Every structure is written in C-alpha cells, then in structure tokens.
Amino acid sequence: MEHELRAIGNGHAEWIKQTVRVDYDNRSQRPLGFSRNGRYNKVIKLLGTFKGDLSPNDLTYLVKTVDGNTYHLYLHLSDFDPLHTPSPIRWTLGFRVLKEGTTIGLPLWKSRIHKRLEGVADFHGDLCPELVIGCKACEMALELLPGLNTFRDIIVIAENNSSPALDAIQFVMGCTLGNRRLRVIDHSRHIYLFVSGIGGYGVKLSLKEVRFNDEDRFNEFERKVVEGSATLDDAVCYQKLLDARVARLAELENAEVFAVEKVRKCFVCNNFLTESLIHENYGFPMCENCRLDMAGNNSGWYINKRPAIPREGIW
Numbered sequence: 001m002e003h004e005l006r007a008i009g010n011g012h013a014e015w016i017k018q019t020v021r022v023d024y025d026n027r028s029q030r031p032l033g034f035s036r037n038g039r040y041n042k043v044i045k046l047l048g049t050f051k052g053d054l055s056p057n058d059l060t061y062l063v064k065t066v067d068g069n070t071y072h073l074y075l076h077l078s079d080f081d082p083l084h085t086p087s088p089i090r091w092t093l094g095f096r097v098l099k100e101g102t103t104i105g106l107p108l109w110k111s112r113i114h115k116r117l118e119g120v121a122d123f124h125g126d127l128c129p130e131l132v133i134g135c136k137a138c139e140m141a142l143e144l145l146p147g148l149n150t151f152r153d154i155i156v157i158a159e160n161n162s163s164p165a166l167d168a169i170q171f172v173m174g175c176t177l178g179n180r181r182l183r184v185i186d187h188s189r190h191i192y193l194f195v196s197g198i199g200g201y202g203v204k205l206s207l208k209e210v211r212f213n214d215e216d217r218f219n220e221f222e223r224k225v226v227e228g229s230a231t232l233d234d235a236v237c238y239q240k241l242l243d244a245r246v247a248r249l250a251e252l253e254n255a256e257v258f259a260v261e262k263v264r265k266c267f268v269c270n271n272f273l274t275e276s277l278i279h280e281n282y283g284f285p286m287c288e289n290c291r292l293d294m295a296g297n298n299s300g301w302y303i304n305k306r307p308a309i310p311r312e313g314i315w
C-alpha cells in the first residue's frame with residue numbers, strides 16, 4: 001500500500017466525490033464492489049481500512065478493482081435522523097489514485113547493497129527505515145570482514161527479534177533461522193554481530209542515535225497506525241515521514257549509523273565478546289568467567305572442552 005499512500009501524498013489522484021452503491025460483505029467487513037455510471041467495479045483487493053474524519057464511526061477503504069485501478073471509498077454513518085437523513089449509511093467514491101508519483105526518490109547510494117534494496121523491499125513487503133538499517137549493517141560487515149570470501153561461514157547474532165532489519169540480513173547474507181546462521185536474542189535493540197563461525201572472530205555493530213527531528217510527529221502517527229485509529233491523511237503523513245527517514249538513512253555514511261567493535265569467540269564457552277574482554281589463557285582466547293573457572297579448578301584442565309553453555313548478553 002506504500003505506493004498508493006505515496007501517490008496520494010504527492011497529489012496524484014483524480015477527484016470523483018460521487019455517491020455510489022456498494023456491495024459490502026459483513027462477515028469479512030470489506031467492500032466487494034461498487035456501481036458507478038452504470039458499470040460494476042469488482043473489488044479484488046482491500047489495501048487498507050482507516051478511520052473517517054466526518055464522524056466518529058466513519059470508515060474509509062482503499063480498494064483495488066479488477067481493472068487495476070485503486071479507489072478511495074468513504075463510508076459515512078450519520079446519527080440517525082428521520083427528518084433529515086433518508087438513510088444513516090452513505091457511501092462516497094472519493095477519488096481514484098493515479099499511478100505516477102509512487103516511487104521514493106532515494107539519493108544515489110553507491111554500493112552493491114543499494115542494488116539489492118529493491119529486492120529486499122519486495123521480500124519484506126515495503127521499503128521502511130529499519131530495512132535500510134539492516135542493509136547498511138550487511139554492507140558494513142562485508143566491508144569490515146573481507147577475509148570471509150564465502151558467506152557460508154558468516155553467522156549473524158541479532159539482539160532483537162522483530163525488526164525489518166532481520167529480513168534485510170536474511171535476504172542479503174543468506175543467514176536464516178532455518179539454516180541456523182541467524183541467531184536471535186531479544187533485547188529489543190539494534191545490535192548485530194557478524195562473525196566467522198569457523199574463525200571465531202567478527203564485528204559487533206551497534207546502532208548509533210540518529211536524530212531525524214520529527215520524533216514527536218513520527219511517534220504520534222505510528223501509534224495511530226499501530227492501534228488502528230489512523231485516518232487516511234494520518235497514514236499518508238506517516239508514509240511521508242517514513243520515506244524521509246529512508247532517504248536520510250540512505251545518505252548517511254555507514255560509520256555515522258553504526259558503532260563498530262571487534263569481537264572474538266571464547267574458546268571454552270563459545271560466546272562472542274568484544275575483544276577487550278577476551279584474554280589469552282594457556283594460549284587460547286578466553287572470557288574472564290572461563291579463565292576464572294579454570295584457575296579455580298586445581299584438578300587440571302583438559303583440552304576436551306566442556307559443552308558450551310551460552311551465557312546470554314555478556315558481550
């Protein structure tokens with residue numbers, strides 16, 4: 001639906017404002033079709049439902065019809081007044097969305113990841129700011145770890161479980177939950193470790209604070225969209241803010257978006273930690289816990305490692 005919201009925001013609409021008869025399916029709560037100028041327009045897809053702005057119970061629908069057009073239908077539910085209103089329900093065909101103005105104007109992002117951004121957006125469903133964050137993380141990791149000439153050795157450990165950035169990582173790096181090369185710990189933050197599973201080294205990318213100077217408006221529109229109280233105008237404004245964030249993130253240098261630390265794997269517990277927390281012990285890289293465990297074990301330490309017990313969040 002982002003394309004349609006973008007077109008509406010750019011004023012690419014043909015105004016109709018005509019009362020129409022609509023077939024409405026109560027069970028699925030969606031318009032099935034409408035008649036206009038003696039012609040029936042069958043609805044094949046409901047793109048979105050929004051609150052209306054004339055009275056509190058009104059709803060608006062963006063629908064795609066069988067001929068490939070997108071229309072705006074407004075359902076007005078007036079307070080019943082037998083003297084003035086013949087029917088409390090009135091449908092208005094508001095406008096038809098024109099097809100121009102649906103693409104986002106991105107600044108030239110000269111990288112191989114940029115070429116994949118369209119593919120990533122198709123895979124994910126829309127082009128949103130966190131998708132760009134995910135793409136940039138992949139791009140930066142591949143620049144920092146040029147020695148990994150085969151992707152099959154890269155494992156990604158992500159510290160959130162619901163960001164669109166994860167879709168970008170899966171699409172670009174081929175690391176998925178299914179092939180166990182994407183591991184997720186839910187700390188709800190944009191921290192991504194790109195590591196070599198065999199080599200035991202890698203980088204940790206932590207999102208820096210990026211100011212967009214629209215935070216209050218953005219949060220307000222996002223809240224409305226998430227809780228289902230957004231009008232079509234709200235959704236259009238939200239899409240504009242999303243597009244502005246996508247463009248801003250795309251033009252930032254990777255180093256402005258992420259803080260980088262090198263990480264290494266503890267030989268004993270297999271956790272990846274920032275390099276400053278890893279010490280050489282008996283010639284092996286170890287975290288402090290494993291080093292202390294070993295120092296307290298007078299019966300000697302054997303090269304046969306204990307089974308790895310992941311300690312969450314110690315990096």
Ligand SMILES: [Zn+2]
Nearest residue numbers: 126127128164
């Ligand atoms: Zn998205």
Ligand SMILES: [Zn+2]
Nearest residue numbers: 266269287290
């Ligand atoms: Zn350890």
